[in-house]
Amino acid sequence: MLKVFNTLSRRLEPFKPLEPPLVRMYVCGPTVYDHSHVGHARTWVAFDIIKKYLMIKGYFVIHVQNITDIDDKIINRAKEEGVSWKDIADKYTAEYFDLMAKLKVMPNINPRVTEHIDDIIEFIQDLIEKGYAYVTNSGVYFDVDKYPYYGQLSGIKDKKMWSQETFVKDKKNPYDFALWKCAKPGEPWWDSPWCKGRPGWHIECSTMSSKYLGKQFDIHGGARDLIFPHHENEIAQSEARFGVRPWVKYWLHSGYMTMKGEKMSKSLGNIVPLIELMKKYDVDVIRYWLSTSHYRSEMEFSWNALDEAKKALERIRITVDALLKEVEKGSPKGSLSDDEINKIYKAYSLRNSFHEAMDNDFNTPKAWAAVHGLLRLGNEALEGESYETALIVLQALREIDRVFEVLFPPQRTKDVESFIELLVEVRKELRKRKMWDLADMIRNELDKLGVALLDRSSETEWRFK
Amino acid sequence: MLKVFNTLSRRLEPFKPLEPPLVRMYVCGPTVYDHSHVGHARTWVAFDIIKKYLMIKGYFVIHVQNITDIDDKIINRAKEEGVSWKDIADKYTAEYFDLMAKLKVMPNINPRVTEHIDDIIEFIQDLIEKGYAYVTNSGVYFDVDKYPYYGQLSGIKDKKMWSQETFVKDKKNPYDFALWKCAKPGEPWWDSPWCKGRPGWHIECSTMSSKYLGKQFDIHGGARDLIFPHHENEIAQSEARFGVRPWVKYWLHSGYMTMKGEKMSKSLGNIVPLIELMKKYDVDVIRYWLSTSHYRSEMEFSWNALDEAKKALERIRITVDALLKEVEKGSPKGSLSDDEINKIYKAYSLRNSFHEAMDNDFNTPKAWAAVHGLLRLGNEALEGESYETALIVLQALREIDRVFEVLFPPQRTKDVESFIELLVEVRKELRKRKMWDLADMIRNELDKLGVALLDRSSETEWRFK
Numbered sequence: 044m045l046k047v048f049n050t051l052s053r054r055l056e057p058f059k060p061l062e063p064p065l066v067r068m069y070v071c072g073p074t075v076y077d078h079s080h081v082g083h084a085r086t087w088v089a090f091d092i093i094k095k096y097l098m099i100k101g102y103f104v105i106h107v108q109n110i111t112d113i114d115d116k117i118i119n120r121a122k123e124e125g126v127s128w129k130d131i132a133d134k135y136t137a138e139y140f141d142l143m144a145k146l147k148v149m150p151n152i153n154p155r156v157t158e159h160i161d162d163i164i165e166f167i168q169d170l171i172e173k174g175y176a177y178v179t180n181s182g183v184y185f186d187v188d189k190y191p192y193y194g195q196l197s198g199i200k201d202k203k204m205w206s207q208e209t210f211v212k213d214k215k216n217p218y219d220f221a222l223w224k225c226a227k228p229g230e231p232w233w234d235s236p237w238c239k240g241r242p243g244w245h246i247e248c249s250t251m252s253s254k255y256l257g258k259q260f261d262i263h264g265g266a267r268d269l270i271f272p273h274h275e276n277e278i279a280q281s282e283a284r285f286g287v288r289p290w291v292k293y294w295l296h297s298g299y300m301t302m303k304g305e306k307m308s309k310s311l312g313n314i315v316p317l318i319e320l321m322k323k324y325d326v327d328v329i330r331y332w333l334s335t336s337h338y339r340s341e342m343e344f345s346w347n348a349l350d351e352a353k354k355a356l357e358r359i360r361i362t363v364d365a366l367l368k369e370v371e372k373g374s375p376k377g378s379l380s381d382d383e384i385n386k387i388y389k390a391y392s393l394r395n396s397f398h399e400a401m402d403n404d405f406n407t408p409k410a411w412a413a414v415h416g417l418l419r420l421g422n423e424a425l426e427g428e429s430y431e432t433a434l435i436v437l438q439a440l441r442e443i444d445r446v447f448e449v450l451f452p453p454q455r456t457k458d459v460e461s462f463i464e465l466l467v468e469v470r471k472e473l474r475k476r477k478m479w480d481l482a483d484m485i486r487n488e489l490d491k492l493g494v495a496l497l498d499r500s501s502e503t504e505w506r507f508k
Numbered sequence: 509m510l511k512v513f514n515t516l517s518r519r520l521e522p523f524k525p526l527e528p529p530l531v532r533m534y535v536c537g538p539t540v541y542d543h544s545h546v547g548h549a550r551t552w553v554a555f556d557i558i559k560k561y562l563m564i565k566g567y568f569v570i571h572v573q574n575i576t577d578i579d580d581k582i583i584n585r586a587k588e589e590g591v592s593w594k595d596i597a598d599k600y601t602a603e604y605f606d607l608m609a610k611l612k613v614m615p616n617i618n619p620r621v622t623e624h625i626d627d628i629i630e631f632i633q634d635l636i637e638k639g640y641a642y643v644t645n646s647g648v649y650f651d652v653d654k655y656p657y658y659g660q661l662s663g664i665k666d667k668k669m670w671s672q673e674t675f676v677k678d679k680k681n682p683y684d685f686a687l688w689k690c691a692k693p694g695e696p697w698w699d700s701p702w703c704k705g706r707p708g709w710h711i712e713c714s715t716m717s718s719k720y721l722g723k724q725f726d727i728h729g730g731a732r733d734l735i736f737p738h739h740e741n742e743i744a745q746s747e748a749r750f751g752v753r754p755w756v757k758y759w760l761h762s763g764y765m766t767m768k769g770e771k772m773s774k775s776l777g778n779i780v781p782l783i784e785l786m787k788k789y790d791v792d793v794i795r796y797w798l799s800t801s802h803y804r805s806e807m808e809f810s811w812n813a814l815d816e817a818k819k820a821l822e823r824i825r826i827t828v829d830a831l832l833k834e835v836e837k838g839s840p841k842g843s844l845s846d847d848e849i850n851k852i853y854k855a856y857s858l859r860n861s862f863h864e865a866m867d868n869d870f871n872t873p874k875a876w877a878a879v880h881g882l883l884r885l886g887n888e889a890l891e892g893e894s895y896e897t898a899l900i901v902l903q904a905l906r907e908i909d910r911v912f913e914v915l916f917p918p919q920r921t922k923d924v925e926s927f928i929e930l931l932v933e934v935r936k937e938l939r940k941r942k943m944w945d946l947a948d949m950i951r952n953e954l955d956k957l958g959v960a961l962l963d964r965s966s967e968t969e970w971r972f973k
Contacts (some may be wrong), residue, residue: 064863098907101566105900110842134627144838151852151900255849358799362944377575377623384720391530391568398529402841423794435570435616440561462927465953469934474944481937488930 045100045402050270050294050338051196054405056127060261061292066102068094069291070150071248071273074111075135076120078316079142081329081344082266082300082307088330089297089338089405090264091148095446096401107255108150109248110136112137113157113241118230128231132157142317145326147448154251156242160233163242166250167222167283168237175283176222178237179213183223187216188277195293197271207272211333220276222246245276253281263291267339268306298341307344315344328353331449334407356449362418363440363450365425369433379431386432393417394439401446414443415448440504463494467503470496510565510867513804515735516661518813520869525726526757531567532657532721533559534756535615536713536730538602539576541585543781544607546794546809547731547765547772550865553795554762554803554870555729556613560911563867572720573615575601576841578622578706583695593696597622607782610791612913619716621707625698628707631715631749632687632700640748641687643702644678648688652681655744662736672737685741688712710741710794718746728756732763732804733771762807773808775879780809793818796914797871821914827883828905830890834898851885851897858882859904866911879908879915906926932968935961 047057060066070090071077087108094104111117112132121128138157143149156163167183170176175189187193187205194200205218221243226232232239252260254437258281274294281290289507300307307314320329332352337344376383393416400409424432443451466485473482486496489505497504510523525531535555538544552573559569576582577597586593601620608614613722621628632648635641639655652658652670659665670683686708691697697704717725723746730739746755765772772779785794797817799808841848858881865874882901889897909915931950938947951961954970964967 098903099564099566101564103859103904103907105852107857112842132591140838140840149899151903152583152844152896153840154844188699255844255852261841340520342768370614372603375605375618377577377618378618379619379720387720391570394568395529431617434614438563438616439568444566459924461928461957462924463932465950465957466927466931466934468953469931469946469950471950476943477943481934484937485930485934488933492926492930 054222067260068262069106069252072108076116086297107152112155154290155245184219213451237475249280264295267296321420350448390435407434522648531569531725532715535573537573541581545779551762553798571615572617575620647677649684714745723750729760791913819880855900
């Protein structure tokens with residue numbers, strides 16, 4: 044039985060989604076004003092692993108991850124660079140998608156704030172009508188005093204600790220927060236019933252999650268620093284509007300990435316951009332390394348740790364490759380010794396250890412310990428040339444790698460066509476230069492590799508035989 | 509909730525294995541005296557699909573499939589060909605493994621009778637000691653009258669219908685069956701406490717299943733024609749020896765392969781050897797075609813049906829390929845229309861239809877109907893260039909294809925290295941001939957494809973960047 048640590052209850056709870064086998068998951072995505080850094084990647088890979096584990100448990104996950112493409116930081120960055128806020132947003136959104144896809148993180152829906160302004164206005168209008176929000180000269184604010192459960196997620200019960208957006212002077216209370224901000228001169232704006240302006244930060248997540256996942260859903264994820272005020276505010280807005288409680292059943296938060304013990308953050312200036320990291324390490328090494336720490340723990344970044352991860356993944360791949368070859372040789376035994384029978388059931392037991400670890404709030408370090416047990420068993424299989432042990436270890440690893448997605452050597456399906464096309468291109472050039480021997484050599488070798496060539500007048504077609 | 513049709517109870521039963529998540533499955537494999545034919549492949553693919561569906565349901569299956577490598581048919585065939593029985597057995601065992609692996613059917617343990625003679629003798633000895641078997645001049649026989657539940661699996665209650673091995677004259681009753689057969693002159697034999705001889709057919713399955721799966725296990729599979737007497741006898745032997753009941757919880761039987769309405773069988777002379785079929789059709793076409801019929805139904809073989817399957821799989825692959833490319837383009841939308849949101853939930857609903865079909869005694873034709881629904885949704889995604897719809901359809905298809913294993917184009921992982929090596933070889937030749945422009949072109953294009961070249965004095969090394 045899967046248990047997850049729910050920030051809302053501060054304890055491990057059995058995981059029971061609202062409408063199984065559906066799991067609706069919303070994760071806070073990036074504010075696209077700068078390069079994504081390794082701390083971001085940590086959160087996104089963590090929730091991708093959670094998603095993929097839920098999938099092998101028989102759930103089907105619809106995963107929404109938003110993009111904050113309008114925000115003070117974006118506006119400031121645009122000013123600094125003398126470009127439009129949209130240029131900044133588009134540039135870093137494209138980078139984000141590219142890096143995420145490389146890390147095999149592909150949320151199902153990636154809504155952007157600026158394409159949901161109408162939905163956001165409708166949400167705010169409804170809050171005003173229901174008496175949960177008020178309009179001032181500077182914008183629209185959520186009236187925290189009207190919502191009786193404020194502080195439930197963060198556990199912060201002292202109102203003095205709730206203060207936020209303290210620079211705004213016309214709020215009723217220091218802990219009220221903006222739903223709509225009237226534009227200052229030179230700032231981007233959208234029309235609204237209140238003033239030309241833009242949405243506050245928190246309202247976007249309440250709006251876009253409900254649009255795509257409904258008025259209640261199963262998992263809301265994000266980094267730990269979003270608990271207060273962002274997620275606290277999201278809950279207040281959404282429960283106020285929809286009259287449901289709890290709005291989200293499970294709140295999951297990932298721990299910080301640290302460097303020399305300090306939280307990695309733009310403001311501290313100790314960030315490692317993902318794009319830089321990817322120049323030094325294969326994406327699978329990065330994904331592997333990120334998966335080795337429990338998602339709720341702090342994770343310390345160091346170049347040494349990545350070097351170790353690289354070596355570890357290389358060793359893993361060597362074993363997996365050898366196991367694939369052992370099975371491909373295909374020499375099943377006519378009977379197994381007791382030792383071999385035991386190994387088969389041991390593989391099953393290690394596979395269960397993987398599940399037990401993951402069932403315990405997605406404990407990936409313990410899950411990796413089980414994988415390493417399987418790999419040791421795999422190495423014993425290779426020493427003893429045991430087809431059966433190799434096969435069952437691979438059977439377990441294939442299941443497990445639907446979650447980690449790093450164990451098996453990457454597929455190069457796409458590549459192969461490019462290489463064949465390059466060979467055909469080279470051959471075309473050789474034929475022009477009447478170097479028939481080399482052209483024929485290419486044709487013959489390709490034939491052996493299962494590729495047939497068909498020379499038309501000027502072009503050559505190829506196909507897999 | 510998965511329900512399976514249990515031949516033992518003659519009804520659909522909820523599937524509850526003895527020690528979940530473990531599922532222990534034994535399937536009757538081939539008697540290796542001739543080419544495996546398409547009727548055999550049907551049974552083996554059917555149980556492979558059952559295994560792989562159980563795996564995506566969260567079970568872990570240990571699958572044992574025996575090889576009968578000593579038997580009257582093998583002895584007769586050897587006599588006909590003037591070779592040893594072992595030559596015949598080895599030849600067709602090798603062919604069987606090769607064909608099975610091509611069809612992606614890989615049982616975890618493949619025990620052979622002749623490598624379990626000691627275990628079989630021990631089993632028979634125990635039956636004699638317990639009073640369930642008796643020794644005559646011609647061998648050892650199971651005393652059916654001693655076992656009170658005979659006929660339970662086949663439902664044959666009339667003792668007159670139980671007659672078997674009627675050519676043996678020294679049995680107590682015509683329905684007793686051989687556990688050990690004394691060798692006639694010229695026949696192969698093994699030493700035993702009773703006479704030099706060989707095991708009867710039925711005892712091997714009781715012996716080898718219990719050796720690898722324990723005294724009770726979850727699923728026993730095989731073709732329908734094995735229900736009586738083979739499986740009936742297996743139950744009698746095993747329950748008699750182990751004192752457990754039921755010995756096997758679920759008995760699953762696959763329907764016949766027919767040709768023009770008649771059962772495909774060697775004796776009727778209407779078989780299609782698998783090895784011939786594979787010359788005409790890709791293995792994936794054959795696996796696909798076999799999966800389109802419900803495993804318990806009769807399945808009519810026709811060349812036309814295979815041609816149709818070939819076309820159907822081509823169409824499926826075209827859609828899947830295009831979906832992969834659509835997602836690879838990677839242009840997620842900033843917001844989705846209601847129609848697109850509906851399509852995402854429709855993909856989920858079709859994925860559930862697949863599960864509902866499979867949960868209903870592995871109803872693959874209905875499961876394929878759900879897949880075709882997904883593919884239609886995929887084609888709509890392609891028309892509308894909807895990344896999100898394409899992505900969720902692929903998410904569902906990837907899960908489903910862990911069972912069918914035919915939807916996605918085959919991996920060509922191994923190939924890519926051969927093509928790169930061919931390019932390196934061609935370039936070496938070009939450098940010898942001082943055709944620097946073409947040699948450099950190859951270097952540059954390979955670089956773009958992520959392959960770095962390092963020229964040493966005479967050799968060139970390459971690596972993926």
